Amino acid sequence: MALLEVNQAVKRFGGLVAVNKVDLTIEKGEIRGLIGPNGSGKSTMVNLISGVYRNDGGSIKLDGREIANLPAHTIANLRVSRTFQTIRLFGTLSVQENVMVGFYARSKSNLADVILNSPRLVKEEAGLRKRAEELLDLVELKPFKDQPGKSLTLGRQRVLEIARALAAEPKLLILDEPAAGMNPSEKEWLVDVIRRISQSGVSILLIEHHMPVVMALAEHIAVMNFGVKIADGTPEEIRQNDAVIEAYLGRREDDVAVG
Amino acid sequence: MRFKRSYLWYLIGLVALLVLPQVISSPYTMFLLNMAVIYIILALGLNVVFGMTGMLNLASLAFSGIGAYTSGVLAVRFGLPFPLALIGAVLVTMAFGLVIGLPTIRIGGHYLAFMTIAFGEIMRLIFQNWTPVTGGAIGLSGIKYATIGPLVFKTHWSYYYLSVTLLLIMVYIANRVRVSKLGRAFEAVRGSEVAARALGINTYYHKVLAFVLGAAFGGVAGTLYAFLMRYVDPGTFTFEDSARVLTMVMVGGRGSIAGVVVGAFLLTFLPEWLRFLKDYYMAIYGLGILLIVLFLPGGVASLWDKVRARLAASRRSPAVQTSAGKG
Numbered sequence: 065m066a067l068l069e070v071n072q073a074v075k076r077f078g079g080l081v082a083v084n085k086v087d088l089t090i091e092k093g094e095i096r097g098l099i100g101p102n103g104s105g106k107s108t109m110v111n112l113i114s115g116v117y118r119n120d121g122g123s124i125k126l127d128g129r130e131i132a133n134l135p136a137h138t139i140a141n142l143r144v145s146r147t148f149q150t151i152r153l154f155g156t157l158s159v160q161e162n163v164m165v166g167f168y169a170r171s172k173s174n175l176a177d178v179i180l181n182s183p184r185l186v187k188e189e190a191g192l193r194k195r196a197e198e199l200l201d202l203v204e205l206k207p208f209k210d211q212p213g214k215s216l217t218l219g220r221q222r223v224l225e226i227a228r229a230l231a232a233e234p235k236l237l238i239l240d241e242p243a244a245g246m247n248p249s250e251k252e253w254l255v256d257v258i259r260r261i262s263q264s265g266v267s268i269l270l271i272e273h274h275m276p277v278v279m280a281l282a283e284h285i286a287v288m289n290f291g292v293k294i295a296d297g298t299p300e301e302i303r304q305n306d307a308v309i310e311a312y313l314g315r316r317e318d319d320v321a322v323g
Numbered sequence: 324m325r326f327k328r329s330y331l332w333y334l335i336g337l338v339a340l341l342v343l344p345q346v347i348s349s350p351y352t353m354f355l356l357n358m359a360v361i362y363i364i365l366a367l368g369l370n371v372v373f374g375m376t377g378m379l380n381l382a383s384l385a386f387s388g389i390g391a392y393t394s395g396v397l398a399v400r401f402g403l404p405f406p407l408a409l410i411g412a413v414l415v416t417m418a419f420g421l422v423i424g425l426p427t428i429r430i431g432g433h434y435l436a437f438m439t440i441a442f443g444e445i446m447r448l449i450f451q452n453w454t455p456v457t458g459g460a461i462g463l464s465g466i467k468y469a470t471i472g473p474l475v476f477k478t479h480w481s482y483y484y485l486s487v488t489l490l491l492i493m494v495y496i497a498n499r500v501r502v503s504k505l506g507r508a509f510e511a512v513r514g515s516e517v518a519a520r521a522l523g524i525n526t527y528y529h530k531v532l533a534f535v536l537g538a539a540f541g542g543v544a545g546t547l548y549a550f551l552m553r554y555v556d557p558g559t560f561t562f563e564d565s566a567r568v569l570t571m572v573m574v575g576g577r578g579s580i581a582g583v584v585v586g587a588f589l590l591t592f593l594p595e596w597l598r599f600l601k602d603y604y605m606a607i608y609g610l611g612i613l614l615i616v617l618f619l620p621g622g623v624a625s626l627w628d629k630v631r632a633r634l635a636a637s638r639r640s641p642a643v644q645t646s647a648g649k650g
Contacts, residue, residue: 114521137524140521148518154511156578157514161507161510165511168504168524169524175505178503181499189504231522
């Protein structure tokens with residue numbers, strides 16, 4: 065059984081159909097690419113899956129369980145984590161604390177533990193700090209752990225969001241345009257980080273604008289345009305698909321150069 | 324080493340707090356000191372709601388009013404001693420926080436601020452007109468001296484030790500919340516609700532929880548006020564004073580416990596220190612607040628952070644900067 069099965073998902077904003085009967089399947093352990101020009105409905109798809117938007121039709125199944133229209137925090141607790149296209153770090157918290165927020169749902173201690181600073185909480189907290197450092201080490205952000213999250217460079221902020229999402233121990237990690245605003249060396253670093261995460265067994269849905277990143281990582285790529293899925297296949301197939309070339313790859317010089 | 328040093332600071336602070344009344348001879352200054360403690364507790368409560376969680380509550384004084392009247396009524400009409408009146412007041416204010424919080428927080432945003440203003444005004448009218456219980460416009464009098472077992476807190480000096488003890492407990496609780504996963508969840512809600520939800524945090528639950536916790540601080544502050552004055556006057560719990568508590572949090576530094584303590588203390592005593600300015604006082608006061616908000620948006624607390632960051636930067640070796648990450 066596939067990890068995630070989106071069947072005929074629909075999202076309307078007034079008269080605009082942002083997502084129009086889109087199917088999307090993510091197998092366990094794979095890196096799934098989702099690409100498309102600006103405004104093609106990629107981020108709307110992410111918001112449907114993660115519960116930010118309500119689904120206007122179709123079904124979204126995680127491990128066979130219907131998750132469409134569940135509250136976002138419930139879906140997150142079913143181990144679907146995500147990052148955001150527009151960075152949403154917790155500005156008042158340090159880099160390490162940002163990651164530690166990600167552990168919240170997994171934490172067992174209650175309000176009484178918090179007020180009384182019980183041994184259970186002290187132990188848990190120490191464990192979480194260590195785990196946060198390990199995660200930061202994985203994404204090479206450990207040297208910055210005590211700085212405010214907002215003080216990092218844009219590229220590092222994006223990677224910090226990934227580390228924070230990983231803290232929630234996701235089965236499915238959704239990355240919404242993680243390479244946006246990154247310079248070439250940061251993009252290389254990002255590809256490296258995503259590969260490492262994938263090797264640890266997490267399934268990944270990668271939404272990207274930047275072609276080399278998707279082509280380098282994804283085993284299967286779905287292409288959206290104007291809210292519908294126009295192609296789905298291996299990177300090689302996508303590269304040669306006429307509809308894709310017309311809708312997307314042929315549009316901008318830098319994208320053509322890649323394909 | 325580091326632990327020991329911080330304990331030393333706590334010890335020095337504690338001794339200073341205990342010795343402070345011994346060097347003060349004026350009852351009025353002692354009274355102000357007690358008032359400062361009450362305002363600090365109120366500001367700490369608002370700091371949980373507004374400072375950490377980002378909800379603008381403009382009814383701090385309404386909650387302290389509920390606390391003051393509840394403990395006053397429990398003491399005068401039911402003859403309960405201070406500790407029981409305190410517990411009753413805290414429970415009742417928390418219940419009010421829950422009942423007001425559940426619907427208004429769902430609305431959220433600026434509407435929450437408006438709703439709290441309305442709530443504050445409604446409470447003021449209730450205090451003023453529910454004569455059989457609150458004593459109406461005349462106020463609630465006949466509150467006896469606070470007692471805990473054999474201890475009687477008659478003077479402003481002895482009362483100070485009672486209020487400071489409660490203050491220390493409230494600072495401890497506020498700090499526990501701040502440094503724990505709960506505080507991180509509150510700060511996450513303030514930073515980005517969408518992102519907090521995406522990490523499995525039920526934001527509605529946490530906002531209501533913050534609101535109820537904040538109300539509890541109001542209950543403690545109100546009880547301390549009722550037993551300090553031994554009389555509760557409905558004219559005390561105004562919107563203007565709620566705004567003043569907000570200013571204390573802003574001047575001190577949102578989210579910072581130490582900052583809020585300093586902010587509330589300063590703003591309680593500032594009117595006294597600036598008394599020589601007479602009519603110009605409000606202008607100078609306003610200008611001061613304006614300058615702080617403009618040039619020190621993180622409040623007094625950020626001043627300390629800035630100094631520390633500067634020290635750390637000069638100490639940090641440049642090697643760390645270049646070797647980290649690939650960006």
